[in-house]
Amino acid sequence: MKPKATLKKISDKLQISISTVSRALKNHPDISEHTKQKVKELAELMDYEPNNYAISLRTNNSKVFCIMVPQISNLFYHSFISAVEEEARLYGFSLMILQSGGDPAIEIANLKICRQNRVAGIFVAIGTATKDIQPFLKMDDLDVPVIFFDKVPSFQACNKVCIADEKAGTIAADVLLRNNKKNILGIFGDPEMSITKKRLDAFSQKIAEKGKSIQLKTKHALTAEAARKIVHKCLTPLQKIDAIFCMSDEILTGVMKAVQELKLKVPESIGIIAHSNGFIPNxxxxxxxxxxxxxxxxxxxxxxxxxxxxxxxxFIQELTVESVYIEGGSL
Amino acid sequence: MKPKATLKKISDKLQISISTVSRALKNHPDISEHTKQKVKELAELMDYEPNNYAISLRTNNSKVFCIMVPQISNLFYHSFISAVEEEARLYGFSLMILQSGGDPAIEIANLKICRQNRVAGIFVAIGTATKDIQPFLKMDDLDVPVIFFDKVPSFQACNKVCIADEKAGTIAADVLLRNNKKNILGIFGDPEMSITKKRLDAFSQKIAEKGKSIQLKTKHALTAEAARKIVHKCLTPLQKIDAIFCMSDEILTGVMKAVQELKLKVPESIGIIAHSNGFIPNxxxxxxxxxxxxxxxxxxxxxxxxxxxxxxxxFIQELTVESVYIEGGSL
DNA sequence: AACATTTTCGCAAACGTTTGCGGCAAAGTA
DNA sequence: TACTTTGCCGCAAACGTTTGCGAAAATGTT
Structure with a gap:
């Protein structure tokens, strides 16, 4: 890109020094109001845009964050990204969004891109295959904070923000119980992910509190197609499943596909509840x-x-957001 | 970010000049193989990462593209973004994705962000409210190429890549005719957008070729909710609509919602066809x-x-991609 | 041996901006 | 009047990398 206006050009026109131009544009107290005004007017007239590369090089400080996700098509990430973008925009930060495809090798390559671009910080949802988060923790040594979200490392001490998984699990189970569901199929995500473990444990525990009168069968699905197959397999005339819990939007799509294929009426024949951001349920x-x-x-x-x-x-923090139940007509 | 290794640190350790280190890492022919090898080994040992800010400042050349879209939740953009990211990655470019919310004022602010970050080029899907594309064309004056895609300016000479709208419209109409649909409701997008005009014209023309035996009613919907309402309004016992064309995924979601509410059987009672990237139809x-x-x-x-x-x-180019028909079971 | 060419480096300037420090003039204080 | 403080600027260096040009040594040619 070929910039049209620089501090030097402004300083030439006003017969003042470059440093004065710089300070005037930053409202530095050492510069007189008269000089500030002249500088600002001319800068506006010349469409002056600071060169962020020069600024970042000089200050060793960039105004770019990276958001790294397995895939941007995951609906949950849309609202996350938009929320971060809103905030970032307020403070003059830009976002670089990198996809990993859930591949640890690409995550490493993405971290390299982050280092080369000297990003100020990284928000990352790791893939399910990511076991070693040392490369991420090393970014902290370079003064690049890393905030894990959604799929976060289970045991390592690191900055994490996530949905209150236990609560989310408990709410769903609670709703099913309140709707008098007796034979529940719970389809959860990747069993190795902490979010899955937490939600499953809370869900099962809540169901178990009701005693032997409630049947719960739990399964795991990593794709919508896997979830679809589970439904075909479990919803046989011998097994009177009366409700299905779907731990994610993706699982929900697979379940709903199967429900339609089986021509089941919702909620008459089968109840459905999911963890979702709302797009698919609607x-x-x-x-x-x-x-x-x-x-x-x-x-x-x-x-x-x-x-x-x-x-x-x-210091390290693990922060959580509570979930809320949104009633539709599927139970 | 606090970089650990710089060219200077490497040059200090090897007792050679900074420029030699730079040239060695770039395989410059002026540098001996012996020196190149020593430099590269030490650079790897020290985890040297070039500082892209310094490079961009010096070369006046950045390796960042911007993709500007109204909203990342639009499914069409996922595949577009992923495709551009794949290519960019191959050539060492990064992507900055900015959302405009379809608001022209935010588009202008985003262009400012692009200038400040000295992006190498911009891919942009403008919002429906964007009438004045001069700010985008001005980026060309700064040597920042702008490629319009999806929702592109209708009349201005500019670089555009889009779906072959006429062909997409014709294919859909052709399929409906081949399935002997006689009473068609076509729900199109924003009537002011060129993609809508082109698809509608081609669609209508194809239907009209069949003569008076085919009824076509066309409507416009800017949201899924609007599409839903159109279906409720048009599918009355007096109007024997036997097929609905949906010009986008969003319109399809509204139509399918209404079809479910009306408990219509697909394809027995109503046929459905859409322009889509495939996620929703599945x-x-x-x-x-x-x-x-x-x-x-x-x-x-x-x-x-x-x-x-x-x-x-x-020179200016307007490039198009052909569409292809994917048969489901809705007709 | 003298001159020309090639090889392989180093110096220094450039990029655009920020910022510490000093200089000078004006104003304030004893 | 002499000294101190304040206001308002400019100089110069810094950031990390690239690159033009020149220098010196080695090699080649007459």
Missing amino acids: LYSPEISYVETSGHKLGKLAYNRMSACLSGST | LYSPEISYVETSGHKLGKLAYNRMSACLSGST
Whole structure:
């Protein structure tokens, strides 16, 4: 890009020094109001745009964050990204969004891109295959805060923001119980992810509290297609499943596909509840009841945490956002 | 970010000059193989990462593209973005994705962000409210190529890549005719957008070729909700609509919602066909037949065009990608 | 041996901006 | 009047990298 106006050009025209131009544009107290006004007017007239590369090189400080996700097509990430973008825009930051495809090798390559671009901080949802987060923790040594969100490392001490998984699990189970469901199929995500473990444990525990009168069968699905197959396999005349819990939007799409294929009536023949951001549940009639796991609040929280880290906060925090139940017509 | 290794540190350790280190890492022919090897080994040992800010400042050349879209939740953009990201990654470019919310004022602010970050080029899907594209064309004066895609300016001479709208419209109409649909409701997008005009004209013309035996009613919907209401209004016992064409995924979601609410059987009572990237049609059973308007090929094409512009090509091109019909079970 | 060419480096300037420090003039204080 | 403080600027260096040009040594040619 060929910039048209620089500090030097302004200083030449006004017969003042470059440093004065710089200070005037920054409202530095050492510069007189008269000089400030002249500088600002001319800068505006000349469409002066600061060169962020020069600024970042000089200040060793960039105004770019990276958001790294497995895939941008995951609906949960939309609201997260938009929330972070809103906040970032307020403070003059830009976002670089990098996809990893859930591949650890690409995550490493993405970290390299982050280092080369000297990003100020990284928000990352790791892939399910990511076991070693040392490369991420090393970014902290370079003073680049890393905030994990959604799929976060289970045991390592690191900055994390996530949905309150236990609560989300408990709410869903609670709703099913309140709707007198007796034979429940719970389809959860990747069993190795902490979000899955937490939600499953809370869900099962809540169901178990009701005693032997409630049957719960739990399965795991990593894709919509896997979830679809589980439904075909479990919903046989011998097994009177009366409700299905879907731990994610993706699982919900697979379940709903199977329900339609089996021509089951919702909620008459089968009840459905999901963890969702709301987009998919609203595609169906009656609308699917869901426990909202919106990324929006999470994005705001993650941004706050990032700001704290950039301001010098060095301690590790794991923050959570509560879920809320949104009633549709599927139970 | 606090970099650990710099050219200077390497040059200090090897007792050679900074410029030699730089040239060695770039395989400059003036540097001996012996020196190159020593430099590269030490650079790797020290985890040297070039500082892109310094490079961009010195070379007046950045390796960042901007993709500007109204909203990342639009499914069409996922494949477009992923395609551009794949190509960009191959050539060492990063992507900055900015949302405009379809607001022209935010588009202007985003262009400012692009200038401040000295982006190498911009891929932009403008919002429906954007009338004045002069601010975009001005980026060309700054040697920042702008490639319009999806929602593109109608009349201005500018670089555009889009789906072959006429062909997409014709294919959909052709499919409906081949399935002997006699009473068709066509729901199109914003009537002011060129993609809408082109698809509607081609669609209508194809239907009209069949003579008076085919009834076509066309409507416009800017949201899924508007599409839903149109279906409720048009599908009365007096109006024997036997097929609905949906010009986008968003319109399709509204139409399918209404179809479910009205408890219509697809395809027995009503046929459905849409322009789509495939995600939404696959959520239903039977799957919705669609004319694929995938952003993936478009992304590759857009990237090619961008490369040509960066290599010095100054003439204006409007490039198109053909659509393909994907049969589901909805007709 | 003298001159020309090639190889392989180093110096220094450039990019655009920020910022510490000092200089000078004006105003304030004893 | 002499000294101190304040206001308002400019100089110069810094950031990390690239690159033009020149210098010195080695090699080649007459």
